[in-house]
Amino acid sequence: MTATSSGTRAKSGTRGPYQAGIRRRRQILETSVEVFGQFGYNGGSLRQIADRIGVTPTALLHHFGSKEGLLVAVLEYWDDQSDVITGRDFTGLTFIDKQRLVMAKNATLRGLIELFASLSTEATDPAHPAHDFFIRRYRRVFETFEGAFESAKAAGEVRQTIDPAVESRLLIATFDGLQIQWLLEPEIPVTAIFAAHIEGLVDRITLDAPRWKAARLTETVSQQ
Template identity: 40%
Template structure:
């Protein structure tokens, strides 16, 4: 039986292959993200991704199972990186006032925003493999915004709204953020922070007036 000291020295070694596998998976995701962002899902072949990553087609299949599996893994990575963790401690109108920070953060992940914009447009087709993911993400986002708008109403910060009015308002907020993000991709001089901050200020003023 190994001595305790021997056991301690062997434990880190068992984690080595796992860490290597995680790093390789992250590298493949980064390459796939670039390829899908540049060419979309249809144009981003596994062969192109494998060649750019310097691995075999079989390696991609080993890690992700299929092209569809790779796409979903890339989108989940985008979702993980862009979740507004910094907004977890705010609610009501404060949540909306902090939204410029969310879209401003995209400047550090241009490829991710390009990918989402491209795939979201492609996923308008019901047969697209990312259709379910995109639908669910928009549904979660709209539900989150609606919840904070209802909090603002309950707190007396803005006028009362019907559920139908709330749904319209949160869709408009989402459309503004998506639209400004697209304009920035086309024209990097776009004032992302200022545009969203201006829109949110105007929306809050309108909500208060009822």
């Protein structure tokens, strides 16, 4: 720690502008989330983003090169935020159960969810600059869920008759579908509804749901 602190002090002359650049970049990304979330990629403009921040469109291009470059950076920023709350250290049925927490966290990130819903629809057009991103992302999410269901089968947590691919598609559809309903009607208790869905899923596919839930409760209490 001492060496790091000394190095930081030695570079104090560049620290201010460097930190200011990081803050400006983050401000641009967060504002772009708002604009693209509200108007979509095609409807949102660099001028709208720049006006909200109080800079020129040229300043945005200085950081990201083009509107397409900004979109890629926004999607990567959103992806990073999602990965932080996904909980990839968990496996099997525990990973599936932890998706309740992901939904609860997403309910505090309305701007990002609006952006995702808007751009994922636009990006069904193969010519859209985000098309490949969403193809890769949905494949990765599907493979992650499928792997969790497969490991739950291997561990004997769930019935051997379940189809991991089908369960994964249904879970993704439920997750995204509930979020769209929530965007349209914010009063919907989306977190509670999704938690109830997970409870029903566990009841349906596990060999001994009460025992598994009791173990989960004990684990949760021990971590508090």
